[in-house]
Amino acid sequence: MYDYGESGICIEMKEVTKKYDSISALNGIDMEIPCGARYSLIGPNGAGKSTTLKILVGLLKPDSGKVTVGGFDPVTNQAKGIIGYLPEDAYPYINLTLKENLEYIGAIRGVEDPKSRAMDLIEKLDLLPYRYTKVSQLSRGNRQKLSVALAIVHHPKVILLDEPLNYLDIPTQASVIKMLDDLKATYLVSTHIMEIAEKLSRNVIIIGHGRVTWNGTMDHLRKMAENGERIEEVVARLMKDVA
Numbered sequence: 001m002y003d004y005g006e007s008g009i010c011i012e013m014k015e016v017t018k019k020y021d022s023i024s025a026l027n028g029i030d031m032e033i034p035c036g037a038r039y040s041l042i043g044p045n046g047a048g049k050s051t052t053l054k055i056l057v058g059l060l061k062p063d064s065g066k067v068t069v070g071g072f073d074p075v076t077n078q079a080k081g082i083i084g085y086l087p088e089d090a091y092p093y094i095n096l097t098l099k100e101n102l103e104y105i106g107a108i109r110g111v112e113d114p115k116s117r118a119m120d121l122i123e124k125l126d127l128l129p130y131r132y133t134k135v136s137q138l139s140r141g142n143r144q145k146l147s148v149a150l151a152i153v154h155h156p157k158v159i160l161l162d163e164p165l166n167y168l169d170i171p172t173q174a175s176v177i178k179m180l181d182d183l184k185a186t187y188l189v190s191t192h193i194m195e196i197a198e199k200l201s202r203n204v205i206i207i208g209h210g211r212v213t214w215n216g217t218m219d220h221l222r223k224m225a226e227n228g229e230r231i232e233e234v235v236a237r238l239m240k241d242v243a
């Protein structure tokens, strides 16, 4: 069904730049993420994480450079159906129940049996007791779990999540991470919190000032931190090392 072509690369950005008026948000982003791989996108506030994800989804057009997602150009819309995206400020429909949100968005996104898909996700995220609760009455953690479930309801092959776990308690983080682990998908998940990145993925892309400053594995990062340095300190150093 999904033909990614010969390359085996599911997310590709080459020398991508983006300005908001006079502010340079991206100064030449380069990345290649193989199909099926899972990456965290780490960087401090303002580094360009959200802009990068919005360009991959096709919500923003780059000023220059090349972008492909699943072999498609997101600017021309073709990539949209295979992408699952959680924006930074996602907000489900507040007057619908948790279950209605999943069924409704599932139906819109062409899920074959939206009702059973909704129940499937509700069970996976331990949300069963809240399925008939209106979103306006859900706790922040449960609302965020629902937002992640809505982003992936249509079985996307490429998942782009913008800070999905920040500020959630550890059990909530764990159930979202478990659900993501069970998916057969390529994913890129942004966070500015290193501890979250460590739980999420084996691979890391670090960005600072709109450029990728380091790209490698968590293990490699940990090895670089051996001489008494904390991993957060290594990452902070790498964010500044503009390649």
Ligand SMILES: Nc1ncnc2c1ncn2[C@@H]1O[C@H](COP(=O)(O)OP(=O)(O)O)[C@@H](O)[C@H]1O
Residues within 6 Å of the ligand: 020, 021, 023, 024, 025, 043, 044, 045, 046, 047, 048, 049, 050, 051, 052
């Ligand atoms: N809509 C916008 N208008 C103007 N500047 C923006 C806008 N969105 C982001 N920026 C700026 O672009 C840079 C990158 O922002 P962003 O991609 O949101 O970073 P991050 O998600 O890593 O915090 C920052 O300097 C930010 O202030």
Ligand SMILES: [Mg+2]
Residues within 6 Å of the ligand: 049, 050, 051, 088, 162
């Ligand atoms: Mg952001």
